[in-house]
Amino acid sequence: MKVLVPIKRVVDYNVKIRVKADQTGVDLANVKMSMNPFDEIGVEEAIRLKEKGVATEIIAVSVGPQEAQETIRTALAMGADRGILVKVAHEVEPLTVAKILAGIAKAEGPQLIILGKQAIDDDSNQTGQMLAQLLGWAQGTFASKVTIEGGKAEVTREVDGGLQTVRLNLPAIVTTDLRLNEPRYASLPNIMKAKKKPIDEKSPSDYGVDPAPRLKVLKVSEPPKRKGGVKVKTVQELVEKLKNEAGVI
Amino acid sequence: MAVLLIAEHDNKSLKDATAKAMSAATALGGPVDVLVAGHNAKGVADAAAKLAGASKVLLADDAQYANQLAENMAALVVELAGKYDAVLSPASTSGKNFMPRVAAALDVPQISEIVSVDGPDTFTRPIYAGNAMQQVQVAGGKKVITVRTTTFKAVGTTGSAAVESIGAAKGPGTSEFVRDELSKSERPELAAARVVVSGGRGMQSGDNFHLLEKVADRLKAAVGASRAAVDAGFVPNDYQVGQTGKVVAPELYIAVGISGAIQHLAGMKDSKVIVAINKDEEAPIFQVADYGLVADLFKAVPELEEELKKQGY
Numbered sequence: 001m002k003v004l005v006p007i008k009r010v011v012d013y014n015v016k017i018r019v020k021a022d023q024t025g026v027d028l029a030n031v032k033m034s035m036n037p038f039d040e041i042g043v044e045e046a047i048r049l050k051e052k053g054v055a056t057e058i059i060a061v062s063v064g065p066q067e068a069q070e071t072i073r074t075a076l077a078m079g080a081d082r083g084i085l086v087k088v089a090h091e092v093e094p095l096t097v098a099k100i101l102a103g104i105a106k107a108e109g110p111q112l113i114i115l116g117k118q119a120i121d122d123d124s125n126q127t128g129q130m131l132a133q134l135l136g137w138a139q140g141t142f143a144s145k146v147t148i149e150g151g152k153a154e155v156t157r158e159v160d161g162g163l164q165t166v167r168l169n170l171p172a173i174v175t176t177d178l179r180l181n182e183p184r185y186a187s188l189p190n191i192m193k194a195k196k197k198p199i200d201e202k203s204p205s206d207y208g209v210d211p212a213p214r215l216k217v218l219k220v221s222e223p224p225k226r227k228g229g230v231k232v233k234t235v236q237e238l239v240e241k242l243k244n245e246a247g248v249i
Numbered sequence: 250m251a252v253l254l255i256a257e258h259d260n261k262s263l264k265d266a267t268a269k270a271m272s273a274a275t276a277l278g279g280p281v282d283v284l285v286a287g288h289n290a291k292g293v294a295d296a297a298a299k300l301a302g303a304s305k306v307l308l309a310d311d312a313q314y315a316n317q318l319a320e321n322m323a324a325l326v327v328e329l330a331g332k333y334d335a336v337l338s339p340a341s342t343s344g345k346n347f348m349p350r351v352a353a354a355l356d357v358p359q360i361s362e363i364v365s366v367d368g369p370d371t372f373t374r375p376i377y378a379g380n381a382m383q384q385v386q387v388a389g390g391k392k393v394i395t396v397r398t399t400t401f402k403a404v405g406t407t408g409s410a411a412v413e414s415i416g417a418a419k420g421p422g423t424s425e426f427v428r429d430e431l432s433k434s435e436r437p438e439l440a441a442a443r444v445v446v447s448g449g450r451g452m453q454s455g456d457n458f459h460l461l462e463k464v465a466d467r468l469k470a471a472v473g474a475s476r477a478a479v480d481a482g483f484v485p486n487d488y489q490v491g492q493t494g495k496v497v498a499p500e501l502y503i504a505v506g507i508s509g510a511i512q513h514l515a516g517m518k519d520s521k522v523i524v525a526i527n528k529d530e531e532a533p534i535f536q537v538a539d540y541g542l543v544a545d546l547f548k549a550v551p552e553l554e555e556e557l558k559k560q561g562y
């Protein structure tokens with residue numbers, strides 16, 4: 001079966017971002033960009049399914065600027081077979097991405113689409129669920145374990161109270177959580193090989209999607225800053241301060 | 250503006266998150282109906298009817314809602330949405346699961362994890378792990394919103410809304426519930442606790458979390474953790490506090506053996522008072538801590554328990 005893995009190019013998780021002084025957004029000039037960490041987990045899961053003989057082909061898809069091609073190359077170097085880059089110069093909202101992915105799903109016919117649970121830039125946590133609805137498929141979000149058997153996917157999910165396991169008809173959507181796996185690093189030979197793997201270039205209009213944002217961003221501002229307090233020397237001093245100064249115990 | 254608020258519950262009790270999300274719902278300015286979708290959940294509906302601001306409670310009591318499967322929940326909410334201008338739910342793992350499906354079905358964007366209602370169509374939400382705040386305006390159409398409940402006060406229980414039973418919607422039948430493995434704890438829930446004691450990689454093992462539990466017992470606190478502690482298997486996944494775990498804002502947050510990565514801070518920096526216990530005086534957690542103690546936790550935590558005991562906690 002074919003597996004589709006949507007991957008987003010985002011500011012690297014180690015970067016401390018800066019809000020632009022004019023409050024129009026976050027300063028992305030000369031900032032290190034990487035694959036969204038949850039999407040690396042998605043690519044890794046697809047590769048493991050291929051190694052088990054469950055998946056036959058892995059297609060990495062990114063919606064974004066030309067540079068997102070580098071992110072697709074990373075997925076190809078990890079072990080994806082081919083890529084699709086849907087070029088959009090500006091930021092795209094989750095619903096738009098979901099609509100584009102739905103178009104790709106209809107064209108490619110995957111049995112499984114593995115997305116990240118959340119992009120660490122917009123922190124939306126929406127795209128996979130939206131895609132599932134648009135396609136009329138079942139979803140297993142926040143997955144920490146995925147087993148494919150007998151035309152179904154069994155997905156263990158990380159939920160507020162612990163774990164929940166659901167069984168999904170295929171085709172289905174899975175979104176990854178942190179404990180699903182530990183993504184591999186691409187080896188040098190695989191990075192070389194990835195250069196020859198094909199990447200198709202598309203545009204939203206190929207799928208009949210208008211990429212214009214629907215929400216208007218009025219401003220992006222700094223959060224209120226917390227200032228560091230004092231150091232205490234002993235546990236006794238700490239308890240005294242919590243009791244008499246802060247009044248929280 | 251007619252608002253539908255979806256209740257957070259476990260079929261037995263209504264969660265505090267619902268009362269907090271009700272604050273956001275009423276700020277939109279309009280009658281707020283509360284939907285309780287569950288199984289044998291009459292008690293939850295009765296509790297929801299007492300929420301100040303509720304004008305009506307809709308109870309969809311059916312076996313298919315026992316585990317709040319996203320496919321079935323979305324089908325129900327979409328069927329009801331026609332009568333409302335806005336649909337809200339707490340940004341719990343349950344709300345996060347079905348609400349985007351509702352938005353997609355209604356062909357509107359979802360506004361995730363709002364922290365304030367700035368106007369009837371204007372909202373603020375954190376992005377980049379809370380390192381930036383984005384204010385967005387909705388152009389038109391229905392609003393689909395999830396609420397970061399830590400920033401809203403719970404409404405009181407002075408209401409007396411009527412409970413109306415409604416039928417189940419036709420679920421798509423594409424998924425089924427298999428099993429739950431829920432963490433059992435006598436302690437208060439992490440998201441609602443007044444005091445939280447969290448441990449990180451510095452705890453070294455799951456066994457050592459007993460040191461924190463002893464402190465937590467004295468302060469009637471919940472126990473949380475960093476991602477590193479969860480990944481290492483010290484504690485279950487539902488202990489994780491952070492950008493991609495739970496967001497908490499207790500009166501007192503005690504971080505033990507946690508370095509203070511931005512992803513962790515994202516989940517706790519709105520706490521009223523933060524205490525950090527770490528042996529590395531350069532650890533970034535000290536930059537947000539009101540009270541920092543540079544010490545070996547294996548010495549400091551038992552001492553803390555002893556001192557609390559001495560003082561009658």
Ligand SMILES: Cc1cc2nc3c(=O)[nH]c(=O)nc-3n(C[C@H](O)[C@H](O)[C@H](O)COP(=O)(O)OP(=O)(O)OC[C@H]3O[C@@H](n4cnc5c(N)ncnc54)[C@H](O)[C@@H]3O)c2cc1C
Pocket residue numbers: 013037038120448449450451452474475476477478489490491492493494495505506507508509510511512513516526527528529532544545546547
């Ligand atoms: C996509 C993504 C999502 C993430 N989401 C989250 C999230 O939601 N929540 C989260 O917490 N993290 C998250 N992280 C991980 C985050 O980046 C950090 O790796 C993590 O928070 C580190 O955990 P820690 O502070 O326990 O461990 P470390 O950074 O290893 O720190 C351990 C600390 O313990 C101290 N210590 C060690 N021994 C002792 C001792 N005996 N006494 C006192 N102090 C001691 C050390 O000085 C050190 O400061 C995420 C990362 C990514 C990439």
Ligand SMILES: Nc1ncnc2c1ncn2[C@@H]1O[C@H](COP(=O)(O)O)[C@@H](O)[C@H]1O
Pocket residue numbers: 006007008009036038039042061062063064092094097114115116117118119120122123124125126127128
């Ligand atoms: N522009 C994009 N291109 C490809 N995949 C995306 C894009 N945006 C979001 N996704 C996928 O959707 C997941 C959730 O993103 P979000 O809903 O924005 O938090 C990500 O982890 C990706 O798998």
